[in-house]
Amino acid sequence: MKILMLSDVYFPRINGVSTSIASFRDALERLGHSVTLICPDYPVGQLDEPNVLRVVSRGVANSPEDRMMHYRKVLALTPRLAAEDFDLVHIHTPFVAHYAGTALARRLGCPALATYHTLFEAYLPLYVRGIPSGWLRFIARRLSVRQCRRLAALVAPSHAMRETLEGYGVKTPMAVIPTGLALERFRHPAEEEDFRARYGLPENTRLLLFVGRLAFEKNIAFLIDLLPRILAEHPDTRLIITGEGPARAELARRARQIGMAYAVRFLGYLDRHGQLQAAYRAADLFVFASRTETQGLVVLEALALGTPVVSTAIMGTGDVLVDGEGCLIAEEDLDDFAAKVNRLLADEALRSELARRAVDYSGGWHEDTKGAELAALYAQLCAKQAPQPNAVEAMPNESAGAPPSTAPVAPLTSRVEG
Numbered sequence: 001m002k003i004l005m006l007s008d009v010y011f012p013r014i015n016g017v018s019t020s021i022a023s024f025r026d027a028l029e030r031l032g033h034s035v036t037l038i039c040p041d042y043p044v045g046q047l048d049e050p051n052v053l054r055v056v057s058r059g060v061a062n063s064p065e066d067r068m069m070h071y072r073k074v075l076a077l078t079p080r081l082a083a084e085d086f087d088l089v090h091i092h093t094p095f096v097a098h099y100a101g102t103a104l105a106r107r108l109g110c111p112a113l114a115t116y117h118t119l120f121e122a123y124l125p126l127y128v129r130g131i132p133s134g135w136l137r138f139i140a141r142r143l144s145v146r147q148c149r150r151l152a153a154l155v156a157p158s159h160a161m162r163e164t165l166e167g168y169g170v171k172t173p174m175a176v177i178p179t180g181l182a183l184e185r186f187r188h189p190a191e192e193e194d195f196r197a198r199y200g201l202p203e204n205t206r207l208l209l210f211v212g213r214l215a216f217e218k219n220i221a222f223l224i225d226l227l228p229r230i231l232a233e234h235p236d237t238r239l240i241i242t243g244e245g246p247a248r249a250e251l252a253r254r255a256r257q258i259g260m261a262y263a264v265r266f267l268g269y270l271d272r273h274g275q276l277q278a279a280y281r282a283a284d285l286f287v288f289a290s291r292t293e294t295q296g297l298v299v300l301e302a303l304a305l306g307t308p309v310v311s312t313a314i315m316g317t318g319d320v321l322v323d324g325e326g327c328l329i330a331e332e333d334l335d336d337f338a339a340k341v342n343r344l345l346a347d348e349a350l351r352s353e354l355a356r357r358a359v360d361y362s363g364g365w366h367e368d369t370k371g372a373e374l375a376a377l378y379a380q381l382c383a384k385q386a387p388q389p390n391a392v393e394a395m396p397n398e399s400a401g402a403p404p405s406t407a408p409v410a411p412l413t414s415r416v417e418g
Contacts, residue, residue: 001378002084003028004108005037006074006101007092010052012045013065014243014269015213016297017092017117020157020179027180027371033378036084038074038097040067053077065244074100078107086110087382092117094147102150111152111385113377116161119315120144122217122292141168148172153381155374157295158316175377178295178319180367181304191274195282199265206237206345209283209307211276211298212290214245214266219289221251222332226287227260229338234345239287242267242279280305284351285344288317289332296320303327304362308354310340320365326358 005025011018025035040057055074057067074096081104091101091114098114105112121140128136145168148154154174156162162174196203208230212218223239230237241251241264248266255264270276280286286302288311293299296317302309309327311317323329328344330337344351 001087001375001382002034003036003088003090003378004081004084004086004104005035005090005092006097006104007037007039008069008095008097009066009093010037010039011047012042013067016179016295019297020115020117021092023179023182023367024371024374026182027367028375030368031371031375033375036081036086038069038077038100040069042067063246069096069100071096071100075103075107078104082108088113088378088385090114090378091151094120094143098147111381112150113153113155113381114148114151115155115157116144116148116165117157117294119161119164119292119294145169152385153377155377158319160315160318161294164315175373177370177373177377178316178365179297180365180370181297181300181362182367183304183362183365186277186301186304189272189274189277192278192281193274195275195278198278199267201238201282202236204236206234207283208237208239208285208287208341209279209302210239210241210243210287211270211279211301212243212288214241214243214248214251216247216250217290217292218245218247219291219332220247221254222289222334222337223287224251224255224260224264225258226334226338226341227263228258229334230341230345231260231263233342237263237345239264240267240279240283241265242270242276244268276301277305280307283307285310285341287311287337287341289330289337290317291315291332293317299327300362300365303358304365306355306359308344308351308358310337310344312337322361324354324357325361326354328354 005021007017007021009015009017010021028035036051038053038055041054055069057069060066060068086108088110089101089105089112091098091112102112121137124136124140148170151172154172156165156174156176157178159176162176210220210223227239255261270279280302286307286309288299291314293316299309299311299317299320303326310330311321311327312332313321313329321327321329328340330340
């Protein structure tokens with residue numbers, strides 16, 4: 001099959017969406033399929049990759065890491081794309097990529113599906129000020145329902161995400177297909193440095209690791225608030241926070257407020273081809289308490305590298321984590337979470353057993369397995385797809401004419417779950 005993907009975000013912007021796209025592209029191509037990706041250009045840091053079409057983009061207010069593609073520039077690719085004879089369009093973000101992707105699918109006469117990567121109703125109240133949070137959640141839900149109506153199918157990265165969308169009233173057929181991990185490449189990168197030596201951390205220092213975007217919805221402040229309870233029993237413990245994002249300054253301020261600044265190290269983004277793996281391997285424990293993960297890829301990465309995990313199991317992490325299989329599941333309660341961290345720091349035998357089980361458990365999440373599940377969904381969708389009219393879909397309020405049709409394409413008859 002020939003697949004056209006669209007996303008408003010991709011590397012060098014580091015987040016779960018970029019990682020998921022790269023994982024599925026690699027897996028699908030190993031299965032013999034062809035994948036072309038349309039995504040924004042970035043001022044610095046981007047690489048030239050085959051079958052990646054970078055579109056002229058502009059900055060996004062209050063989010064300097066992000067870019068927004070120009071809608072008309074995407075549609076201007078239609079003649080070039082029409083010559084490629086794509087089988088379907090797979091959309092990964094709900095902004096320009098959604099409207100341009102559905103328009104391209106209609107022009108190219110092929111079905112469109114999307115992955116719902118992000119729980120936007122939980123994000124908007126943290127970033128949009130001056131509007132009651134209840135209204136913002138309502139807007140996010142109604143927009144999701146409206147956009148999903150235009151799709152032949154949806155991919156949810158976890159059962160919790162599927163249940164959330166069904167709770168909104170989304171009727172579009174859904175498949176639960178999590179993102180997998182390139183276990184061999186991730187476990188055995190080309191280069192891996194001595195993490196403790198690089199950052200001047202003594203061998204006897206206990207390291208708690210967080211990996212991810214420093215965003216308010218990640219609940220990283222909760223991990224900082226744990227530290228007094230942990231240092232009371234293990235005073236040589238340090239919390240290592242990797243990544244960047246809008247919450248960094250506030251998190252540093254919180255650490256200072258509770259007298260824990262000396263116990264927190266902010267390292268920024270780490271290269272995924274050695275530095276990140278070294279951080280996971282050096283850590284005694286991986287700690288995570290996000291409330292909004294649609295899957296929790298970093299938790300899976302920690303397990304794959306044999307780093308025991310202490311985490312809540314909310315939303316998507318509930319699909320990934322099984323208590324005892326490399327992890328201890330904690331409540332979002334400072335006493336309970338800290339007790340589990342302290343227990344593992346004090347019990348080397350239990351920590352070693354969880355590390356062994358973590359590696360074994362992660363083997364079921366190989367990206368080739370998940371890529372095959374996605375390819376099966378593609379084949380099912382293409383087999384059921386009715387011919388589409390050759391029409392152009394406009395962005396809301398972009399055209400003075402009638403709004404584009406909201407009739408869904410032919411539905412699937414069954415779901416694929418992973």
